Amino acid sequence: xxxxxxxxxxxxxxxxxxxxxxxxxxxxxxxxxxxxxxxxxxxxxxxxxxxxxxxxxxxxxxxxxxxxxxxxxxxxxxxxxxxxxxxxxxxxxxxxxxxxxxxxxxxxxxx
Amino acid sequence: xxxxxxxxxxxxxxxxxxxxxxxxxxxxxxxxxxxxxxxxxxxxxxxxxxxxxxxxxxxxxxxxxxxxxxxxxxxxxxxxxxxxxxxxxxxxxxxxxxxxxxxxxxxxxxxx
Numbered sequence: 725x726x727x728x729x730x731x732x733x734x735x736x737x738x739x740x741x742x743x744x745x746x747x748x749x750x751x752x753x754x755x756x757x758x759x760x761x762x763x764x765x766x767x768x769x770x771x772x773x774x775x776x777x778x779x780x781x782x783x784x785x786x787x788x789x790x791x792x793x794x795x796x797x798x799x800x801x802x803x804x805x806x807x808x809x810x811x812x813x814x815x816x817x818x819x820x821x822x823x824x825x826x827x828x829x830x831x832x833x834x835x
Numbered sequence: 836x837x838x839x840x841x842x843x844x845x846x847x848x849x850x851x852x853x854x855x856x857x858x859x860x861x862x863x864x865x866x867x868x869x870x871x872x873x874x875x876x877x878x879x880x881x882x883x884x885x886x887x888x889x890x891x892x893x894x895x896x897x898x899x900x901x902x903x904x905x906x907x908x909x910x911x912x913x914x915x916x917x918x919x920x921x922x923x924x925x926x927x928x929x930x931x932x933x934x935x936x937x938x939x940x941x942x943x944x945x946x947x
Contacts, residue, residue, distance in 0.1 A: 728878070757933065766841075766924050766937030767879065780934050814878050818933050823869070826878035 726751070728817050728827035736833045737805050745800040745830045749817030755779075756798040757824065758790060759814040767814055773798055802832075810834045838862055839927050841938025848945050854912040856941045858925035863906070867930040870899065870910045873922045873940075882923075883910070886930070915945045 729748045737743050749756050755774045759767035769782035773792035787803045796817075802809055810833050816824040841858045848854045860868075866887055871879035885892045885899040885908065892899045898911040912919055922942045926935040 755933065757935075759935075764940070766839075766926075766939050767935070768937070769934050772934060780932060782934070816933075816935075823881055823884065824933055824935065826871075826880070828876070828878045 728753075728815055728825050730813075730815050730827040730830050732830060733828070734831045734833075736835060739805055739807060739834055741805050742801065742803045743805060743832060745802075745813050745815075745832070747798045747800070747815030747817075747827060749796050749798070749815075750825050753817035753819045753825070754796050755818045755820065756792055756796065757816045757818075758798070758800045759816065759826075760784070761812040761814055761829070763811070770800070805834045807834050837939075838936040839925060839938045841925050841941060843941060844939070845942045846944070848915045848943065850915065850917060850945055850947050852915050852945075854910075854915045854919070854943055854945070856910045856923055856925070856943075857907065858909065858927075858938050859905075859907045860927045860936075861906070862927070862936075864929055865927040865936075867928050868899070868901065868908050869926050869935070870897075871924045871926060871937075873924065879924060912943075915943075917945045917947050919943060920945050 757772040758770040761767040772780040776792045792798045812829040814829045815827045818824040869884035870882045873879045896913045901908045925938040
């Protein structure tokens with residue numbers, strides 16, 4: 725079992741650009757959540773997808789959007805990148821209400 | 836308002852000692868409290884978790900103590916080892932939502 729896989733592992737973008745991050749959940753998991761972890765901080769919840777619908781959303785602007793595909797994989801899109809968007813972006817998957825497993829994250833640097 | 840407060844920010848413990856990390860939460864609706872371990876460059880890995888129907892849960896060298904009335908819970912690492920050196924995060928959620936609120940993390944350094 726490959727666990728939760730995220731791509732790419734590292735990414736450098738310029739202010740104002742758009743970025744797409746990808747997540748493949750652990751085999752059998754149907755729920756995907758995205759978190760932003762700034763350096764030296766705990767992860768902060770962005771949103772959660774279940775059955776291809778956004779089920780919950782944290783306190784993030786509309787520049788952050790997502791998608792879940794029929795195979796349960798997910799994408800996180802961020803538009804109009806700001807320097808403050810530089811962070812580790814984590815994907816977590818779960819099956820229903822079971823425990824969540826995290827991927828190793830995508831390190832996004834905005835310059 | 837920070838939903839979960841964690842202390843200390845950093846901790847140095849000698850090999851074989853006990854590491855203790857504390858967390859406090861605000862929302863009484865929370866009913867699932869996991870602890871995650873994170874190594875540099877890696878995602879958080881679930882270490883141990885507790886539901887509020889018990890006051891303590893032990894798995895190997897790791898123990899969670901839970902005080903529902905005080906809205907506090909703590910992680911105890913017995914016989915701490917250098918390999919335990921990592922950042923530890925407490926979290927809280929309503930079990931059927933899996934929307935985790937994380938503490939700010941504790942960087943543990945176990946000296947050989």
